[in-house]
Amino acid sequence: MKLLCPTALLSLACITSFAATADNLEPKQYGDFDSYVLALSWQTGFCQSMHERKRNEPAECKTQQEQNDKRAFLTVHGLWPGLPKSVAARGVDKKRWMRYGCSTRPVPEMAEVRGSQKCQAPAPALSADIASKLAGVMPGAGGQSCLERYEFAKHGACFGFNPNAYFATMVRMNTEVKQSAFGEFLAQNYGKVVARKAFNQALKESFGNNAVKAVKLTCNGNPAYLTEMQISLDATRINQPLASGSFAQQRNPGNCGKSFRLDAVGY
Numbered sequence: 436m437k438l439l440c441p442t443a444l445l446s447l448a449c450i451t452s453f454a455a456t457a458d459n460l461e462p463k464q465y466g467d468f469d470s471y472v473l474a475l476s477w478q479t480g481f482c483q484s485m486h487e488r489k490r491n492e493p494a495e496c497k498t499q500q501e502q503n504d505k506r507a508f509l510t511v512h513g514l515w516p517g518l519p520k521s522v523a524a525r526g527v528d529k530k531r532w533m534r535y536g537c538s539t540r541p542v543p544e545m546a547e548v549r550g551s552q553k554c555q556a557p558a559p560a561l562s563a564d565i566a567s568k569l570a571g572v573m574p575g576a577g578g579q580s581c582l583e584r585y586e587f588a589k590h591g592a593c594f595g596f597n598p599n600a601y602f603a604t605m606v607r608m609n610t611e612v613k614q615s616a617f618g619e620f621l622a623q624n625y626g627k628v629v630a631r632k633a634f635n636q637a638l639k640e641s642f643g644n645n646a647v648k649a650v651k652l653t654c655n656g657n658p659a660y661l662t663e664m665q666i667s668l669d670a671t672r673i674n675q676p677l678a679s680g681s682f683a684q685q686r687n688p689g690n691c692g693k694s695f696r697l698d699a700v701g702y
Contacts, residue, residue, distance in 0.1 A: 463595030
């Protein structure tokens, strides 16, 4: 089934319809892990942090423009499987796994990809439709940034994931978050300072208290602004719509403190 959608900022309804047709995400090996982390960027904050730290700003930050739908700034960074038990049994701890992913030694022992050289990673074989949908929610995909190459090489290739299923899963879950009351909370508070308590309440109203305990927030700057959300998810529920039972608790709530800004476009 081929769906036609705009290629810039895709309609949420269109993304949802397409994602529903994608294959399930299933690891072919090293599948004995309990959770995934869905990493979502607040793109304006990410770009602000790159600018303030005088980092090499990616092209998508240099060309960033205002959008009518502020939910569009909640973008996809990646989807990271947890440490497989079979890999941990070979002496690998969580810190090492998160640093090296598929290139961890002694297993899975694949070629290492570096964040500074993302475009040297192999290009995952994506259909034109999936590549188009991904470009709408992952600004660093394709072009000069090659984020999708890096993410698949580090977090997907060693599991034997179907690349289309891997990235379609990210597109679907990003869309589900945007379409929720929590997504509306983000849009309504665009450019404003929010209390972590209000942020958590919006999460709870949309997905239940389990979601609150599953989210780690990363902030930069002083005063603080949001750059990323890392959401821990139950691996057994990855192919189901996001609901209270989808979330897996994590101990670290992040560094955002009691309040932070949902940064707007511009420096």
